[in-house]
Amino acid sequence: MNDANAVNADPEGPLQQQIDALGPWFHNLHLPGGAQTLPRHFLGGDFPNFKWQEMSPFVPEDLSGWRVLDVGCNAGFYSFELARRGARVVGIDVDEHYLAQARWAARQFGLHEQVEFRHMQVYDLARCDECFDLVWFMGVFYHLRYPLLALDLLSARTRRFMMFQTLTMPGDSVYATPPDCSIDDRTPLLESGWPRMAFIEHRLAGDPTNWWAPNHAGVEAMLRTSGLRVEARPGHEIYLCVPDAKAHGARDVYEPQFKSVFGVRAGPQSGG
Template sequence: MNLQQDIENLSPWFHNIHLPDGTQTAPNHLLGDFPRFKWVDIAPHLPEDLSGWQVLDIGCNAGFYSIELAKRGANVLAIDIDPHYLKQASWVAKQFGLEDKIELQQMQVYDVARLDRKFDLIWYMGVMYHLRYPLLSLDILSQKLRKLMVFQTLTMPGNKVAEVPDDFGIDEREQMQQAGWPVMAFIEKKLAGDITNWWAPNHACIEAMLRSCGLKVTKKPAHELYFCEPDDALKAEQAWNESELLAATGKPWLEAVAEKVARKNEYMVPKK
């Protein structure tokens, strides 16, 4: 069986992958040479040598990014919920001779909470806006990150960031309507024909959400792309939310809630 027949048998393809002999899996992709054109923006900002790096590729699809990262020496855990994409990714890895560098698992992003391991690089592109519980996913991943997260999501237009006070009165909520306030639009029906396109945050909201999960944006190499690193100071500010994360991921939470309960008077009792 030749390559072209294999590609046809594994269709449809969402990743147009350039195989070692130059054959492409989706040369007529409606988005163009996707996701290669995104990789061109990202690649120069990553270490050329990722030997020894443990990488998590979330929503790996047919494995384009997993292949590129494995080429640089990384060991990749590539996860997706769709067995069709995982079958494609397995086939693609074999074409490049990288099947020993890429582990494929059918998993949800929430399942990462149960993994007893951390990752030097978490690749989190094109997934969050498809989730019903986006902030939970970021909370989970921030706990598993050692060095770098490459994050991308669908956004609302505009890059304005408003100056948000540390606190404001309940009767001062009109300021939340100003341009650049962190907001995320909820899409109840469909966007671009996709019923799983749930969210479209603005730029300010993305940065605020990442900070609230203990992640500092260090670089923004292209539209909708964010490089983030763990930040201990930001994590310390959000430690009182830990009980919710533990409960949501099926872990014991009663001890962790003590801090939240102990501090409730700080925000529930009116100041004199």
């Protein structure tokens, strides 16, 4: 979906008409008064509320004073939940269609002063000097052609937690990778739990923007090398991470590449 001319909902029209005018929806939002934006979701159940129910016990009840970044915010379901806990939220998305839904819904919920929605690529954050207490990075990683650029950038901007989710390959095994591997014997790379990421040349679930599917070991290894430690796994394919200074070693190795792409290092330039 990328419709910069998204139909504007008539703010005076009946609510269901406004919902329909803003469709199609991906998030089922429960609006004040009981109306829902996508009650019969193609992913089954009440999406993404059923995912939020898994994660919400892992998020502090009181987020007053927290700044939160919701990457690929879509219609803002998670932005609104986090704002309800007191956070100030920045939601970013590349798709104006979804941002129009999010801005409309923010007004319906009366959260428009707490949540700001910006039309941005995740990579554009390299040009902003912002850090966030909580980075919500759900359902976007595998849509990115350059996923590690985004992960390294977001990791460097995370003060307290990152909630990370990606599409994955089946399997949970983890192979204890050696500190080095011989160039003459690369058979360990074939072990089932070796960190890896499948490249999807064509489509997955009909979507040509599903580029990658890492395995569980690959997710953990990528998070580690980007400077994060996995604290908990609130649900399938979901990782709650915290910054880990000890894991920053790899940053020295990749920082020159990052700087060559963005012209700046991954962390905020002012130290903020």
